[in-house]
Amino acid sequence: MPWRRTLHAREDLLRTARRLLAQDSTRVLTLTGLPGVGRTSLARALVAGGAPQQLPVPFIDARRATEPGALARTVLDAAAVFDLIVVDDADLAPSAAAELTRVFDTQPDARLVVTAGAPLRLPGEAVVRVPPLPEPDLSDDPETYAVQPAVRLFLDSAERSGATLTPDRETLQDVAAICTALGGLPQAIVLAAARTPTLTPATLRSLLADAPPSTVIAHQSAAHGHDLFTAIAWSESLLDGSARELLADLAVFASAVPLEAIVEVIAQDDLVNPLAVLVDSHLAQPVHYDTGSVYRLSPLVREHAATLLSRRPERAAELRARHTHWALGVAHESGKLTVSGMTTDALWLAAELEPEIMAALQRSVDNGDVEAAAQLLLGIVPCWFSQAVTESEKGWIDRVLALVEEHETDQELLAMLLAWRGLVGVELATEAAGVAAALPDLQQARDLAEPIGGQLLTRVLMLSVLAGRVMGDRSALEPLCRRGLEVAGQLGDVAAMTSFEAWAGMLAHQRGDIDEALRCARAAFERAQRLGNPRVMLLPAALLRTLPSGTPIGDDVPSFAELLDSARRVQDNRSLAWILPSATMSALVDGDLDTAATLAVEALRRARASGNPRRYLVPTLTTTLLAHERGDDHVSARLQGALSPFRQVLAPALPPWVVRDYGDSIFGPQPDLALPPTAEEALALLQVAGEDALSYARSLAAAPAIRLVAPLEDTTGLLPRxxxxxxxxxxxxxxxxxxxxxxxxxxxxxxxxxxxxxxxxxxxxxxxxxxxxxxxxxxxxxxxxxxxxxxxxxxxxx
CATH class of the missing domain: 1.10.10.10 (Winged helix-like DNA-binding domain superfamily/Winged helix DNA-binding domain)
Structure with missing residues (x-):
């Protein structure tokens, strides 16, 4: 009977395997991978699909060869009739490599397809590594999840289990998170999907967030004839002592980390060889980049490794202490990069290792280690701010500050923590009272920093000026810009000087002094050009582009399209959150509604990915104006109603000419609707309006060109039905x-x-x-x- 199981995202692997198997030099093709990754299914698909008259390829389960010599005898019996033989789970048979070598000594023409946890090192062996399915990117548009392999596998498996799932946005988000929590491991995904007749994807997602995978899906294994967790334990039992100890030690890491981190935290001689053993057996997963490699444990393997490590409590305590010390080094390096003007590198470093910094932060707070907790928080909070800070992250700032205030600590740390809490409080405010409540923290931070001066005062002043984005009265900010420019000049901090000049220009623009705004913006832009830092150039260049039409900004200022490309390249999410709506408004003024719709889609998608509903404010506003320009008044009125509770923080964030030209559309008579009684309800309605705006903008954006291409040959069984x-x-x-x-x-x-x-x-x-x-x-x-x-x-x- 032909092999009919659907294989998801395995086309390239099958092509590679068939190409290697067809080579004369290949006597053994070994498919290696973590238990549950689908090695057996791939082997069956590989040997299926021959001519109708071809005899079926024998399939030998090596787990049944429990006696010495049994595997060789079984394979030799098959080799007397067949040229190609599949040996499944070869590494579970005693002395498998020696047994199969005997086969070739007796039957030199025999050819094998073998599945195993690691290469067998046989003569003429070619190896195909079978990885887990790609994990969904949880920042993507949820509508893309339905066609991603791991999510498709879950949905198909749930359907076969008798569940009826509607793949709406929320369900797809839950399923994508489940697949990520299980590391994309196909059998684990199938086991989780088998729970859907009883538990919703939302419930499964919540359970996996709070408990190890084995407690959620392990008892389902017997129903499927496989014990996935026992198989992982068996793979670990085949390791030698040094590799087993390294596997346990790696449980201290929460994510993918570079080799340098492993060497520093584990602090053992000759880690390369045992790490290579773990990679060969797929218990450690390498990810290779142009700039280096990182290594991670699959969530299911990490759970097993953590159990091993818990049996050595002294070693576990030593590793946690070394991990915290290393994470502090990462936070310190990120801070140094920020101070030196290399903000992009700083944010990239912090974002890549955020799970490790957070694990160390949790540990430091629990242990009452005030200085470590403060340093770690200051290392990661700029990353949060760039992405869009949330209430949960503000909670961490509150916890660390409460810890700091209970102990005498470094005044510089206290000043920076207060400045960040003030800025984050302003960012999260939904009305003028919320902004006012956050400002005392910024004032106290400046009072602490002024006598210390230097870089501390520069950083605190920068955070204070950033808070002015949603302030109605900004008269107190211009002296702060002048003071910041003075201190940065004394330090020779060109990047900070550029920022303060650009902010001074924005303040002048806000109060209607276009000549002063132009002077400051040009000075900042020319300074940024000399500095050669694309991230620093974004702010003054974008300010010049947002000045009123007809202002002589200069021919050397990049266009909005060029600014957007630059911001994307350096991954400056905050600049993108500002430049995208500005570019949308510019397109509206020019009458280019198609471009405006396309830019609105990107702005709204980025707002969604930030996880902060407040990020919907300005993109939803520009979409409201887009609907107004198109005459879709029912859409603009609906969106306008959702923006009403946020007028106090929205109006100050807009360029004056926008308020002048579109004020009636934004702040004019509102639909006769009752305002939400709480800020939480207002934010929930804003999020709904943001999604509505995204759907509307998408419907207007130009449809992608359709190219007719020859259908790809399907070699996986994933045939059109x-x-x-x-x-x-x-x-x-x-x-x-x-x-x-x-x-x-x-x-x-x-x-x-x-x-x-x-x-x-x-x-x-x-x-x-x-x-x-x-x-x-x-x-x-x-x-x-x-x-x-x-x-x-x-x-x-x-």
Missing amino acids: PEELTDREREVLGNLPSGASNKELSVQLGISAKTVMHHTSSIYRKLGVRGRSEAISWVLRHQDELGQGDEHARGNRA
Whole structure:
């Protein structure tokens, strides 16, 4: 019987395996991977699909060869008849390498496909490493999750388990988080999906966030005939002493870390060889970049490693102390990079190692280590601020400051912590009272920093000026800019001088002094050009671009498109959050509504990815104006209503000419709606409005070009199954080439937008395509077939 199981995202692996197997020099093709990764399924797919008259390839389960010599005898019996033999789980048989060497001594023409946890080191062996499925990027648009392999596997497995899941945005987010929590391991994903008749994906996600995977899915293993966690333990039992000790020690890390970190924290001689053993056995996963490599444990392996480490409490305590010391070094290095003007490098370093810094921070707070907790927090808070700080992260600042205030500590640390709490408080404020409540922290920080001066005072002044973005009265900020420019000049800190000059220009712009704004912005821009730092250049260049039309800003100022490209390259999320809406407004003024819609989509998607509903404010406002310009007053009125509770913090953040030209549209008469009684409810409505704005902007953005390409040869069993499409799915599929959004399709077909999303996700799975553009391409290649299906459907309805 041919192998029919669907394999997700294994096409390239199968092509590689078939190419290696076809080479004369390959006598053994070994598929290696972590237990549960799908080695056996890949082996079956590899040897399936021959000519009808070809004899089936024998499949030998090495786990049954429990006696010495049994594996060699079984394989030799098969080799008397067959040229190609599959040996599954070869490493579970005693002395497997020696046994299979005996086979080749007796049958030199025999060829084997072997699955094992690690290479067997046999003559003529070629190795294909089978990794877990790619983990979904949780910052992506949730609508993309439905076509990602790990999520598709979960949805397919849940359906086979009898669950009925609607792949709406929330469900897809939960499923993506589950797949990430399980490290993309296919069998673990299948076991989790088998729980969906009892537990919703949201509940599973919550359980996996609070408990080890074994407590959530392990008892399901027996029902599937496999014990995944026992298999991982067996793989660990095959290690020698040094590799086993290293595996346990690696449990101290929470994420992927470079070799230098492992060497510093583990502090053992000759770590390279045992690490290579762990990589060979897939118990450690390497990720290679141009700049170096990082190593991580799969979540299921980390759970087992943590159990091993817990049996050596003294070693565990030593490792935790060394890990905290190393994380402090990372935080200190990030701070040095920030002070030296290399903000991009600082944020990248902190973001890459955020799980490690947070683990050390939690440990330091629990242990009452005041100085370590403060240093670690100051290392990671700029990263939070860049991405968009949340209430949860403000809670960490409050905890550390409470700890600091209980003990006598360094005044510089206290000043910086107070400055950050003040700035974060302003960022999270939804009304003027919230802004006012946060300002005393900034004043106290300046009072502490002034007598100390130097870099401390410069940093505190910078954070104080940043807080002015949503302040209605900014008269106190211009003296702070002048003081900051003076102190930065004394230090020779050109990057800080540039920022203070640009902020002074923004303040002048806000009070209507365009000449002063232009003078400050040009001075800052020219200083940034001499510095050669693209991140520092963004602020003054964007300010020049946002000055009123007709202002002589100069021919050397980059366009909005160039500024956006630069901000994306250096991953400056805060600048993007400002430049994108500004570029959208510029496109609106120029009458380029298509560009405005495209930019609004990106701004709203980035707001969604930030995790902070407040980031929806300005992009939703620009979308409101876009709807107004298009005459879609029902859309603009609905969005305008959601913005109403935030007028006090929204108005100061806008350029004066925007308020002048569009004030009536923004702050004019509002729909007769009751305002939400609490800030939390207002934020919830803002988030809903942001999603509504995103759907609207998407419907306006130019549809991507559709390219007709030859269908990719499918070697995985993931074959199109158009015959399984329902009548309604055929109807939805036939309407996709129109370019209509899900919302527009829902109106055309008389069903909800959520139902359209459910149908499109099902269509993608049944056609074996990765998304809408591939589905449209399929329709255009199979119009006759689809048309026959439509006629058949119409006949049935008649």
